[in-house]
Amino acid sequence: MRSLSPYDVNVSSQGRPVTPGAGYGTAQGADWFGPLNPIQPIAPPEVAGRVWDFIPGYNLATTPRTYEEISFPALRNLADSYDPMRLVIERRKDQMCRLPWTIRVKHEDSSKKKRPPISELPAAQQNRIKEITRFFKRPDREMTFRSWLRAILEDLLVIDAPSIFCERNRGGGLIGLRYVDGGTIKRVIDDWGRTPEPIPFTGQDFTWNGDTITLENHRTFGFRLVPGSMIAHQTPIGMKPPKFAMLPPAYQQVLKGLPAVNYTTADLIYRPLNLRPNRVYGYSPVEQVVMTVSIALRRSLAQLEYFREGNQPDAVYSLPAEWTPDQTARFQQYWDDLFSGNLANRRRMKFIPTGSGNAYTPLKEPPLKNEFDEWLVRIVCFAFSYPPAAFVSLSNRSIAEQHEKQAEEEGIEPMKQWVTETLNDVLMREFSDDDLEFAWAEEQEIDPEKQSTILRGYAEDGILTINQVREKIGEEPDPNPAASQLMVKTATGYVNIDNGQLDQKVTEAKAMAQAVPQPTAPEPGSTKTPSTSPPSTKVGAKAPPKKDK
Structure with missing residues (x-):
């Protein structure tokens, strides 16, 4: 067999021209062993714009969050099991629900410095504000606004799946906003991984996922026929909304493990606060600290077992070594009967025969709270933008107050904006009021x-x-x-x-300033300081005596 070596190979730069990317060995110039051309796409052009790479047949799953790491029930259990996190959640709801709110006219006219008061508005607009205010005072016609809002915020903070069912009369008008357990809502996505968009309806039949949708069978497939004004906010800029539109099913409520009801975007308001491009469901603060809360729960259980099942007494007392176990047990019984109370037996002093003489030995309990516990609480409070001053020790009071104010502003403002945007969308879509808005009354807590x-x-x-x-x-x-x-x-x-x-006062002040004599410069060679006041001319004043030279 003939062996080849680099010396036996003749390399020539003269070769036949090839197309770029044709191959490693045949390329010329900078394309020699280059990156080559990418493989041609195989998907149809209509796939462009797909949000994320979802699993084929994603909508066939019946359980909400089927493809997520943590389920809705698990998130609720974590929020209810760890006491500090539950307290932070309730405190956040208290802070939101104590804020005053109002329905007011939008103030977009920059030429006017102040918003016109309600008394200066037309009578029809004043009555409209009163009607909408009365509606939001009891959004579900049962609970007050604050009680209703607390239920919405619970799903927002724990599972980030706040859901509001739009209750309507026979004419399609909104008569109530009822909260729904967001843990029972499964999202439905379209071919691009988004919420299905409305379809302008002109009366003609159309095809949806292989099914023919008509005016007669649209409800069977979960569609809803609505006026075009309800989708005005989804109409492209420069185009008028259609007269009618078909809303495809966007959500499913799963009850007893089975899909029970289809909802369109006109039936259900589903507003997660923290969405991610590669996920369908929101990312709640509870989910962000799952590992931290799991560690804290196990530590809390260990502390509970120490108090419930611990066998370490408060102290032990040494008895003579020659005492038998029976004598020790009888003396222990005698001592317990003599000083018995409501404390558990493990809290009593124990007698043991050691032979080292009579000696009292107190036992020190292990530390049940340390810096690690504070660190866990700090992480949970940071996830909710809540000040940890109530759970940990800070250096001084001023720092604690500063942290509390900063955390309240950072934690409250996003939720305030979320509530404002959600209810303003209801005003625009359901009440067709572009000139009115829901707003929080400003509160300025000043020293x-x-x-x-x-x-x-x-x-x-x-x-x-x-x-x-x-x-x-x-x-x-x-x-x-x-x-x-x-x-x-x-x-x-x-x-x-x-x-x-x-x-006049300014002129007088200038005149007085000019009337004041300017300081005189001293003569050359003189050591006297310049005088700014005239010599004394009082009557009867004696001249100073002359000194002899």
Whole structure:
């Protein structure tokens, strides 16, 4: 056999031209052993825009979160089992439900500095605001707004699957918003992995997943015929909404392990707060700390077993070595009968024969709380943007207050915006009110001393009138006309800036400044300091005595 070596191979740069990417050995130039062309796509062009690579037949699964790592019941059990996390969840709901809210006119006119009060609105608009406010005071016609909101926030914080069923009358009008257990709702996706979009309906039959949908059988397949105004927010820019639209099934409610009801986007408001591109369901704060909560639960169980099944007494007492076990047991019984109470036997001192003489030995209990417990609680509080000051020890009070204020703002604001956007969509879609909005009443918690200093500065600098300051602190306006005028505080008192008094005061101040004599420069070679005041000319003043040279 003939062996080949590099010296036996002739390499030539002269070769036949080849197309780029044709092969490693035949390529020329920079394409020699290059990356080559990619494999041609095999999917149809219509697949473009698919959100994520879902499993084929995804909609055939009957259980919600079938392809997720953690189920809805598991998330609920974690939230209910770990006491600190449950307390944080309830505290967050308390903070949201105590906020005042209102239905008001949108203020988009930049030429107007202030929002017009409700008393200046047309009578029809005032009545409309009152009707919508009355509706939201009891959204489900049973619970108050705060009780209703607490149930919605429970699913938002625990499983991130808040679901609201739109209850309607025979004419299709909205008469109630009823919360539904989000753990029973399974999402339905279209060919692109998104929520199925509305289909403009002109009366003609159309095909949906191989089935022919008609006006007669659309309800059988879970469709709903709605006016085009309900999908105006989904209409492309520049296009008018259709007269009618068909809404395909977007959600299924699973009851008893079986698909029970189909819901369209007009039947169910499903609003996760924290969606991810590669997942269909939301990512709740509870799911973010599953590992941390699992560790904390096992540690809590260990502490529980220490108190429930522990066998370590508070102390032991040494007895003479020659005592028999029977004597020790009888003396133990005698001691327990003498000092018996309501404490468990393991809390009593025990007698043991050691032979080392009579000796009392107290036993120290192991630490049941340390820095690791605080670390677990800190992680849970951080997931909910809640201050951990109630569970851990901080360096000082000012730092604790600062953390509490910062955490409250960071944790409350996203939920406030979520509630506002959700209810404003209801206003726009169901009530066709583009000029009204749901809003939270602003709350400014200011230190009274700081507020007094700020408002006093505004009044003294002529930024606010005295009556405007009184209005901000809830006082009635002063009938004195001067209290409704802008004034500036000077050395001689308040001066009205609407007339010439301020200019006159400024002129007088300049004249007084010019009347003051300027300091005279000392003569060359003199060591005297310049004098800014004239010599004394008092009557009867004696001249200073002359000194002899």
